[in-house]
Amino acid sequence: MDIQPIHAGCGAEVIGVDLEHLSSAQAEELIRAHADYGVLVFRNQSLTPDAQLAAAEAFGPINVNRFFARVPENERVALVLKEPDQETNVGGGWHTDHSYDEVPAMxxxxxxxxxxxxxxxxIFASMYAAYDALSDGLKETLEGLSAVHSSRHVFGRAGVRQAKPDPRYHSPDLATQDAVHPVIIRHPVSGRPALYVNPGFTLHLDGWTEQESRPLLDYLYQVATRPEHTYRHRWEPGTVAFWDNRCTWHYALNDYQGHRRLMHRVTIDGVALEAA
Ligand SMILES: O=C(O)CCC(=O)C(=O)O
Ligand SMILES: [Fe+2]
Incomplete structure (x- = not known):
């Protein structure tokens, strides 16, 4: 197995691994690389939904997303799909998955x-790079703050998804819980500080109004999405990207109207996040 960094901010390509036959020694090394590089790319894989689930289980218990439609072959694998006649895509804005959970997926x-x-x-963005780019003064201020995250405005009854019924999402009534996390977390595996607020799910700083939070959050989002901090990932059928939700964000480009794009997603449980 060879792990080659492909970007200064985040992303590494893993060569010589068949995810269908992953050894526990390989999985252990990959967990460390996952935390260090943020995104691991595996090319030329061939995975049924069952095999993908088994590969993901080598990294931890599976967390079944409560809002996404599932693939017909396995109800623990989420469907990430855009049909030729659908206009919106899944994940078409900067976010990190599951930050609205009290214990967010790893x-x-x-x-x-x-x-x-x-x-x-x-496109992926490194939240280590975002943190590192801040001044010592701002880092110190942020280290004392937490932020409130929610799924209600995205997956809930009042959410943008529910304006028109969409077969790709369900269970809006489960979008009730909000979560509070430190703005700067200490990554549970790498130990590095990372920025942990995101445009998709963060509502406001804890104890601050939305209006008060907006300018500071917007500034952080601008730093986080500097081109230098992002890696643009190109897919081929059979490519797997396995990203860390604690030290990266992602953005799925919606630039293929009239064409189909079908992906299978498995999410893995994480731990409660602690302040840096
Ligand atoms: O389709 C993609 O590239 C990513 C979609 C997304 O946000 C996700 O699967 O979490
Ligand atoms: Fe996502």
Missing amino acids: GSMLYAVELPPIGGDT
């Missing part, structure tokens, strides 16, 4: 099944 493993002829890349 990572998501996405497997490309069917891709448009052109487009449909995913």
